[in-house]
Amino acid sequence: MIKSRSTKIGDWIIAIFCLLCVLACLLPVLNILARSLSSAQFLIKNEVLLLPKGLNFDAYRIVLEDSKYTWALLWTAMLTVVSTLWSMFMTVMCAYPLIYDNLKGKKLIMALIIFTMYFSAGIVPNYLLMKELHLLNNPLVLVLPGSISVFYVIIMRSFFFGIPDSLKESAELDGAGPLRVLTKIYLPLSAPVLATLALFYAVGRWNGYFDALMFMSDRTYFPIQLLLYNILNSISSVEVATQEGFSSPGLSETIKAATVMFATVPILLIYPWLQRYFISGVTIGAVKG
Template sequence: MIKSKSTKLGDWIIVFICVLVILACLLPFLNIVARSLSSAEAMVKNQVLLLPVDLNFKAYTAVLGDSKVTWALVWTAILTVVTTIWCMFMTILCAYPLIYDNLKGKKFILALILFTMYFNAGIIPTYLLLKGLHLLNNPLVLILPGSISVFNVIIMRSFFFGIPESLKESAELDGAGPFKVLVNVYLPLSMPVLATLSLFYAVGRWNGFSDALMFMSDRTYYPIQLLLFNILNSITSVEVATQEGFTSPGLSESIKSATVVFATLPILLIYPWLQRYFISGVTIGAVKG
């Protein structure tokens, strides 16, 4: 098929826009990496742009040598894995029953779920509720309040609806109950949406710090992003910077950048591994004959 000149021009415009978006996302991160690998003198002289100047790893040595940072990273990784598994479990349990037409009160349940997308109690009632449940300063406060995302439940339910009804009927004719149908039919055919929603939950938990900021006072359970938030805010103070051992202004800037890279890189490495589930579906060819 031969494309017209206007079609080719439209394609080039789309490519140009995509390149601009890629550069807008990539260049700031390259600048952060370069700053984390540059010398303190280069940082003070503001010589760093996209490539490191006087390449060194002092900032990473300082970050990795700080037990608070390494523990925060380990704790955040554990918290992210546990939260993702728990949230996916709750999301599946919420979305799956809603595909059955004979579910009693289905419309009311759907309306109640959708209501929570637009209205919430607010920070103060939430704080009082968590205090009444004795969850303040408890690691569970970082997991339980965000157990379900209504948006993700809707996505999961919609994907379940896309699975051929004949597969469920075949399993039911073989004597499978709802739970067995879920485990043997729906979940194996739902890897794309499971991977996508898992990534949503994992990124949300990894990047989250506001809940820990409001509900946690024990620094032992600070996630990496909250620790990063504190470092970025406190390192500008000469007194706090001296207490933390970051006495050189240039080194302090490098440590800021190294901490950002340190906190961002793990989730960036996970994304390519899950990306293959975003571009292919396993339901293709599931119904034959």
């Protein structure tokens, strides 16, 4: 098929736009990587852009040898796994009953679920609630309050609706109950949406720090992002800078960059494993031409 001139121009415009989007995402990462591998003297002079100068790995050595960094990374990984599994369980258990027409109060339940998307109590009531539930400074406060997303429940429910009812009806005729239908039919056919939502939940938990900042005071349970938050803000606080072990402005900037890479790379490594499911999952609701 021969493309017209206007089509070719449109393709070039789209390609250039996509390239600019890639550069906008990639260049900051390359800058941080270069800063983490550069000597402190070049960072002080602000001479590092995309390539490291005075190549050294001192910042990574300091980060890896410091137990608070390695423990924060390990704790965040465990927290992400547990939180993601729990969130997926809650999402499936909430979305699955809503596909049954004979569910009593279905419309009211959906209205209440959607209501929470637009209205929330706010920070102070949430803090008071966590206090009354004795969850302050408790690791469970990093898992339970954010264990479900209404938007993801709606996505899961929409995907379940796309599965032919004939499969469910045939299983029910064979004597299968709702849970068996879920585990034998719906979940095996829902791999794309399950992988996509699991990725979203995992990234959200890995990057989360505000809940720990609000509800946690024990540094033992600080996730890596909260530790990173303290490091990046240490430049304005001599007390925090001393606590984090910074001895000079240049070394401080190098450790900051190394810690950013230290906290970013692990979650990036998950994408290649889930890419084919992710592509299928994000096209849910698309219309074929």
